[in-house]
Amino acid sequence: MQYTEIMVRYGELSTKGKNRKDFINRLAGNVQKVLRDFPDLAIKTHHDRMHIILNGTPFEKVDERLKLVFGIQTYSPVIRTEKTLEEIEKTALELMQATYKEGMTFKVNTRRSDHKYEYDTNQLNQLVADYLYNHMTGLQAEMKRPDMVLRLEIRQDGAYISNQLLHGIGGMPVGTAGKAMMMLSGGIDSPVASYLAMKRGVDIEMVHFFSPPYTSEKALAKAMELTSILAKYCGKINFIQVPFAEIQETIKEKLPEGYLMTVQRRFMLRLADMIRAKRHGLAIFNGESVGQVASQTLESMAAINDVTATPVIRPVATMDKNEIIAKAEEIGTFDLSIQPFEDCCTIFAPPRPKTKPKIDKAREYEARLDVDGLLERALAGVKVTPIYPGQKFIDNIADEDAALL
Amino acid sequence: MIYFDNSATTRMAPEALETYDQVVKNIWGNPSSLHKLGDRAHQLLEASRRQIADLMGVKPHEIFFTSGGTESNNTAIKGTALAKREFGKHLITSSVEHASVANTFNELENLGFRVTRLPVDKEGRVNPEDLKRALDSDTTLVSIMGVNNEIGTIQPIREISEILEDYPNVHFHVDNVQAFGKGIWDQVFTSRVDMMSFSSHKFHGPRGIGILYKKEGRMIMPLCEGGGQEKGLRSGTENLAAIAAMARAARLVLTGESEKAARETAIKRRISDYLAGKPGIHIFSPMQDNFAPHVLCFALEGIRGETLVHTLEEQDIYISTTSACASKTADEASTLVAMRTPDDIATSAVRLSFDETNTLAEADEFIAAFDKIYRHFAKINHLGE
Numbered sequence: 001m002q003y004t005e006i007m008v009r010y011g012e013l014s015t016k017g018k019n020r021k022d023f024i025n026r027l028a029g030n031v032q033k034v035l036r037d038f039p040d041l042a043i044k045t046h047h048d049r050m051h052i053i054l055n056g057t058p059f060e061k062v063d064e065r066l067k068l069v070f071g072i073q074t075y076s077p078v079i080r081t082e083k084t085l086e087e088i089e090k091t092a093l094e095l096m097q098a099t100y101k102e103g104m105t106f107k108v109n110t111r112r113s114d115h116k117y118e119y120d121t122n123q124l125n126q127l128v129a130d131y132l133y134n135h136m137t138g139l140q141a142e143m144k145r146p147d148m149v150l151r152l153e154i155r156q157d158g159a160y161i162s163n164q165l166l167h168g169i170g171g172m173p174v175g176t177a178g179k180a181m182m183m184l185s186g187g188i189d190s191p192v193a194s195y196l197a198m199k200r201g202v203d204i205e206m207v208h209f210f211s212p213p214y215t216s217e218k219a220l221a222k223a224m225e226l227t228s229i230l231a232k233y234c235g236k237i238n239f240i241q242v243p244f245a246e247i248q249e250t251i252k253e254k255l256p257e258g259y260l261m262t263v264q265r266r267f268m269l270r271l272a273d274m275i276r277a278k279r280h281g282l283a284i285f286n287g288e289s290v291g292q293v294a295s296q297t298l299e300s301m302a303a304i305n306d307v308t309a310t311p312v313i314r315p316v317a318t319m320d321k322n323e324i325i326a327k328a329e330e331i332g333t334f335d336l337s338i339q340p341f342e343d344c345c346t347i348f349a350p351p352r353p354k355t356k357p358k359i360d361k362a363r364e365y366e367a368r369l370d371v372d373g374l375l376e377r378a379l380a381g382v383k384v385t386p387i388y389p390g391q392k393f394i395d396n397i398a399d400e401d402a403a404l405l
Numbered sequence: 406m407i408y409f410d411n412s413a414t415t416r417m418a419p420e421a422l423e424t425y426d427q428v429v430k431n432i433w434g435n436p437s438s439l440h441k442l443g444d445r446a447h448q449l450l451e452a453s454r455r456q457i458a459d460l461m462g463v464k465p466h467e468i469f470f471t472s473g474g475t476e477s478n479n480t481a482i483k484g485t486a487l488a489k490r491e492f493g494k495h496l497i498t499s500s501v502e503h504a505s506v507a508n509t510f511n512e513l514e515n516l517g518f519r520v521t522r523l524p525v526d527k528e529g530r531v532n533p534e535d536l537k538r539a540l541d542s543d544t545t546l547v548s549i550m551g552v553n554n555e556i557g558t559i560q561p562i563r564e565i566s567e568i569l570e571d572y573p574n575v576h577f578h579v580d581n582v583q584a585f586g587k588g589i590w591d592q593v594f595t596s597r598v599d600m601m602s603f604s605s606h607k608f609h610g611p612r613g614i615g616i617l618y619k620k621e622g623r624m625i626m627p628l629c630e631g632g633g634q635e636k637g638l639r640s641g642t643e644n645l646a647a648i649a650a651m652a653r654a655a656r657l658v659l660t661g662e663s664e665k666a667a668r669e670t671a672i673k674r675r676i677s678d679y680l681a682g683k684p685g686i687h688i689f690s691p692m693q694d695n696f697a698p699h700v701l702c703f704a705l706e707g708i709r710g711e712t713l714v715h716t717l718e719e720q721d722i723y724i725s726t727t728s729a730c731a732s733k734t735a736d737e738a739s740t741l742v743a744m745r746t747p748d749d750i751a752t753s754a755v756r757l758s759f760d761e762t763n764t765l766a767e768a769d770e771f772i773a774a775f776d777k778i779y780r781h782f783a784k785i786n787h788l789g790e
Contacts, residue, residue, distance in 0.1 A: 216439070395455070397448040401432065404424045404449070405456050405652045 001094045003059040003077040006066065007162065008050040010073060019176070020047070027071045027173035033235025034065045034389065063166070068232050070199055071176075072168030076151070080158045083117065088124075088159045089131040092150060095163050096132055096139075105142030106163075108132075112154040124152060172201030174234035179203045180313070181240075181276045183268065183286040186223040186343045189316050190287030191333035192324050194230050196315035197285045204285060205238040206387075207272045211245035214348070219341040221393035228391040229332050236388055242271055243381040247374050248348045255365045261295050261353040262362050265304040270371075271378055273308045283311040289324065290317050294353040303357040339394075407722045407767045411607075412554055412583060412700060412758035418609035418657055421650040425611055428646035436643050437632065446645055453652035460659055461594075463618060469635045470648050473615035474582040475505040476628075477602030480617055480639070481578040482509045482548055484625030485600075486518055489545035489576070495519045497539050497547045499531045500743040503554055506580055507739070510548075519543070529558040529744050530695070537568055546576045551584035551593030551601075555727040555740040555756060556689040557700025559584075559592050566597035576600065576623060582607055582615075586658035587697055588666030599623045605647065609760075610654035614647035658761075665761035670698040672759050675768040677701060683779065684789030687750055689741065699760065702727060702741075704753035705779065707786040713755050713778070720774045725756045 010027065028045045031052070035041055040055040041062070052062065059077045066075060079095060081087040092108075100106070110124040119127065128150070133139055153160040182197060182204040184190045197204050208223045224239055231237045247267050251260055272284050288296045295304070305312055316324050328334035408416070428449065434442030436450045451465070458465040471477045486496060498510050500522040514520045521539045523531040531549060540547075547569060549560050562579055569577050578600040584593045586608050594601065600623065603616040619625065619638070631640025658665075673692065680686050685706040690696050705713060710726035717724055727741065741751040757771075783789060 218444075395448065395451055397452040398445070401445065401449050402452055404427055404649055405453060405656065 001079070001091075001098055002056075003054060004080045005054055005078050005160075006052040006059065006062060006075055007078050007160075008052065008066070008072055008075040008168075010049065010071065023071070023173055023176050024050075026175045027069070030069055030071070030173055030175065030235055031066070034069055034232070035062060036235070038062065065232070067166065067168060069173075070169060070171035070201065070233060071173035073170060075166050075168060076162040076164055077166075078160050078162040080160050083114075083154060083159050085119070085127065088152065088161065089128060091159075091161050092128050092152070093132060093135050095161060096136060096150065099163055100136070100139070100148065102138050103140075104147040105140045105145075106132075106148040106150060107141055107143055107146040108150045108152060110152045110154070114154045114156050117154045124154070128152060169199075171199035174198045174201060175203040177201035177203070178283075179205065179279070179281045180283040180285050181205055181207050181272050181279070181281050183272055183284065184208050184223055184226065185287065186219060186226060186337065186341070187287065188328050188334065188337040189289055189292075189324055191226050191230060191337060192319075192327045192331065193285055193287040193315040195233065195327070195331045195333075197313070198230070198233050202283075202285070203234070205240055205279060205281065207240050207242060207275055209242050209244040209268055209271075210343075211243070211248055214245060214248070215342055218339075218394065219343050221396065222336060222339055222341050223343075224385070224387060224393040225391070226333055226336055227387045228389060228393070229336065231387055231391075232389040233331075236386055239385045239387045240275060241383050241385070242275070242378055244268070244378065247378060250369060250374060252348055254368055257350045258352070258354040259357060259362060259365050260348060260350045262300060262303050262357040263366055264348065265295055265300075266307045266362060266366065267371075267374070267378075269304055269312070270307045270375060273310050274375065274379060275382065276310060283313055284308075285313050285315065287316055288314045289319060289321070292321065294355045297355050299356040300354075303359045303362050306359050306362070336394075407763075407771055409757040409759060409763065409767075409771065410723045410725045411760040411763075412756065413725055414606045414612075415609045415760055416762075417606075417611055417650075418654050420657060421610050421654040424653045425646045425650040428649050432645065432649075436645060437634065449649055450643055450645055453648045456652045457616065457655055460655055461618065464621060466636070467618055467621055469617040469619060469638050470643060471615045471617050471639055472613055472644075474503075474580070474602050474604030474607070475615075476639075477604075477615050477617040478503070478505040478548075478578075478580055479509050480628055481576075481600040481602060481619070481625065482506065482546065483513065483628060484638075485546045485576040485578070486513050487626040488624050490518075492574070493543040493545040495521070495541060495543040495545065497521045497523065497536065497544060499523045499525065499549050499560070501525050501529055501531075501553055501555075501558075501740040502548070502550055503580060503582065506548060506550065523549075525558075525740075525743050527744055528691070528695075529553050529556050529689070529740050531560060531565075533561055533564040533568055536565055540568075540572055540575070544572070544575050546578065548578040548580070550580040550582075552581070552587070552589070552697045552700070553740055554583045554700075555754075556702040557583075557697035558690075558740075559589060559695045559697060561695075562593050562598065563595055566595040569597050576625075578602075583697065583700070585655070586662055586665070587669070587699055588663045589697060592695075600625075605651035605654060608654055608658040610651035611647045614644055614651050616651075666698045668761055669759045669763070672763055672765060672768045673698060673701045673757075675765055676757065676772060679772045679776075685783060685786065686779075687746075687754075689744075689746075689754065699758055701757040701759075702754055704750045704755070705782060706750060706753055706788065708782050709752055710755045713753075716778050717774065722771060722774055725758070727754050727756050 024045050038057045040057050042053040044051045081091045108125045108129045110121040150163045180202050182194050184206040206227050210220050227237050227239050434446040436447040454468050455465045458468050510520045523535045576599045579598050581601045582604045599620045601618040605614045606612045627638045629640050634640050687704045689702040
């Protein structure tokens with residue numbers, strides 16, 4: 001028995017009247033992206049569902065990817081057969097024998113779009129159910145709330161049979177909400193914030209600050225690998241690395257200790273905003289959670305946010321640390337996030353940062369610096385790397401060394 | 406030369422030696438160093454670990470590198486006994502284990518642990534029912550070898566695993582030093598097995614390196630404290646050249662594993678067929694699925710095993726008395742004794758052990774050489790009269 005196609009039902013987007021077409025195309029594009037290394041697949045979109053024709057590709061492989069794509073409500077693996085009653089019965093039996101577990105209740109649910117078909121839906125329900133009864137032991141029918149529904153659809157080009165309803169992760173297709181910059185540090189929170197942004201359809205690009213030689217190549221590799229984990233949810237994410245050491249050194253040299261953190265963050269936000277403008281993004285996302293650390297008090301947020309009028313969205317702002325950790329574990333970023341490579345948020349962190357910095361003070365201190373020059377030089381060193389699901393950056397042995405094994 | 410002593414050690418694969426050589430020359434950084442040289446070594450170390458884990462179908466963080474089978478066995482057994490001493494002090498093993506297991510239990514017994522040594526039947530196999538009876542609430546460890554090194558018996562690891570499903574807190578260790586690459590993985594490894602020992606030089610890798618598999622979640626105490634390498638279980642700077650060479654040897658030996666095992670079986674069968682029914686010959690390794698394909702142990706009544714080893718050696722044929730590790734001490738074979746084989750026959754036992762490079766032509770050559778020796782000794786000892 002082999003599934004011939006997957007029927008995908010759209011999520012929330014079904015309700016979005018006039019934008020529907022854009023949403024469907026976007027979802028199809030995302031599905032195409034996450035399945036790009038299965039060349040035999042054919043993807044067909046309709047107004048209410050999508051069909052992925054397997055052409056011999058194992059369903060399980062596709063399933064692993066599909067269950068991570070935002071915008072999919074449910075999907076079912078389907079077998080297409082000839083429209084003869086014999087073929088339908090034979091296939092239905094195979095399918096039931098492969099998936100039915102003792103004690104489950106079931107029913108047959110038929111739909112016909114081929115209205116000239118020789119049997120009507122009631123007849124088909126009856127015929128197929130009888131056939132299954134006669135060929136399997138222990139089957140129990142249940143009309144109201146069956147454990148398993150054998151769905152049969154008679155269309156012009158064949159009969160489509162399925163008995164599994166699998167749940168996707170819902171949300172909106174990534175890209176339908178527009179583009180934004182995500183400030184990714186490499187800790188636990190920002191990957192979760194990234195996930196939540198994508199869940200609402202935001203096409204994120206990662207902005208990561210790194211400060212060699214204060215931060216190691218490993219810290220950069222870690223952020224890139226986190227991005228590759230998150231790319232499973234959308235197919236591809238651009239990773240933008242921004243050199244930050246000169247700014248940090250300058251601030252450390254010239255400003256009083258209490259404001260080191262606040263002013264550093266102001267620079268980060270300015271840079272993220274300038275990159276956003278250049279790349280036509282609409283907003284900035286970050287992983288701040290209210291009150292978690294000194295830079296995340298409301299006073300700090302106000303003093304930092306002072307540098308831009310662009311919306312700064314904080315998806316995990318009101319989550320407890322435990323909730324964030326649970327989510328990080330669920331999306332597969334936690335184990336990597338806790339790898340101990342120093343990032344640029346921890347180096348140059350003053351022992352006693354101001355938890356209630358004043359906006360005026362921050363502005364006043366900054367006036368001592370060549371702000372434009374510093375920003376310009378940092379932007380000149382920006383590097384953009386497209387990152388795909390499953391790419392490895394931390395465990396990354398050179399080919400010639402791998403050949404020794 | 407005919408080398409039929411592959412259970413003692415194997416010849417290193419040229420590819421493994423090449424890897425060893427390249428790593429020693431070019432990738433000599435300490436994997437713990439932060440700089441590039443260290444990172445390159447670290448990458449190779451972890452890639453070796455991943456490769457071995459993939460080959461065994463386990464997780465990379467369940468693979469620990471040790472100095473060999475002996476250290477892996479000591480670590481698994483003492484490490485469990487010590488880590489779980491608060492919960493119980495009863496340990497179970499078999500009466501046919503390799504010295505590195507048997508003597509470790511002797512030592513623990515001296516330290517106050519209670520040790521049950523399960524008896525074996527006439528094929529050298531433990532009876533799972535005996536294990537059932539031996540288990541009690543004080544038991545913390547069961548250690549049973551996968552393949553016996555003297556006669557090749559495969560122990561009923563699957564049945565033992567089923568019994569131990571009801572004792573989830575008991576650690577189950579399997580000494581699989583003789584079992585790697587012999588096409589019998591399903592018989593010697595189950596999801597209930599918590600720890601396994603392997604030795605690189607038994608599968609064409611270098612000496613001085615081995616593997617301890619330890620399932621995630623199982624806690625044991627390290628034998629060596631130090632810099633915390635191998636997640637604290639085995640401190641000491643990693644022997645990277647040997648580790649990488651072993652990873653390569655493991656891959657090579659598992660390539661075409663079933664064909665290789667079939668070839669070894671054919672050699673064993675050819676020689677078994679010749680020996681069968683000869684007066685004065687006792688075969689301890691029958692042609693059965695519950696015996697390893699590469700070990701053939703037999704005795705020629707009235708002739709000490711040692712004498713046979715040296716007589717064949719003169720013809721450039723290398724075999725062993727029953728276990729190379731014990732063969733220099735005068736002890737008769739422990740497995741055969743545990744099987745209640747009479748002493749005079751046990752001291753006559755020899756072991757042939759094959760690998761995938763041996764051929765049927767070598768088997769025939771061995772048979773021709775042995776036949777002359779046999780007829781000579783048969784005459785002296787009046788065998789078959």
